[in-house]
Amino acid sequence: MLLLLASLTLDARQPDLGWLAGHWCTEPKNGTVICDSWAPMDKGVMHGKNISRTGGTVRTNETMTITxxxxxxxxxxxxxxxxPGDFRMATFDPAxxxxxxxxxxxxxxQRVRYRREGEKLLAEISMLDGSKAVRWTFHRTLE
Structure with missing residues (x-):
């Protein structure tokens, strides 16, 4: 019984982020393409990577996890x-x-937001009040 309750508690804390998994890239802008790649959740960990390339040269590289x-x-x-920085989940809207x-x-x-719209992944970083927002529109791609 305790194992069942522990499992239910874990599931309540682990929303389904399967919609985030995949390889996503922006349209080229001034020769730069930014890509996010997310592996499916496995044993409570989702691994991600962000790479920015200009003309085939890596400009920035970031590793990410959701645990x-x-x-x-x-x-x-x-x-x-x-x-490095840790950000706690503030909101989740499965619909x-x-x-x-x-x-x-x-x-x-102070805020990192992801939202899926069809085959697009929208990402935004900002301050808590929404100021200094930077947004990206990623399209699903093959790796």
């Missing part, structure tokens, strides 16, 4: 040449296929 702990989901980002992670103490960004 589950006793309080819910955590988005962990490790941008190249920057301090809208949207998830938002926040961390008030982080300098920038």
């Amino acid at each position: 589950v702990d006793e309080l819910g989901m955590v988005f962990h980002a490790e941008p190249a040449n920057q301090a 809208a296929r949207s998830v938002t992670f926040e961390e008030r103490s982080h300098d920038y960004p």
Whole structure:
């Protein structure tokens, strides 16, 4: 019985982010393409990578994970040449296929948001009040 309750509690803290899995790239802008790749959730961990390329040369590289702990989901980002950051899930809307992670103490960004619209993945980083927003529209691609 306790095992069943523990399993139900874990499931409540681990929303289905299957819609995020895949390889996503922006349209080229000034010769630069940005791609996010997310592996399906496996044993409570979802691995992601963000790479920005200009003319085939990697400009930026970031590793990301989404994990589950006793309080819910955590988005962990490790941008190249920057301090890593942890953002706790603030909202999840399964109908809208949207998830938002926040961390008030982080300098920038304080909010990371993903939303799926058909074969597009919309991503946004901003301050908690929505200021300094930067948005990307990714399209599903083959790797």
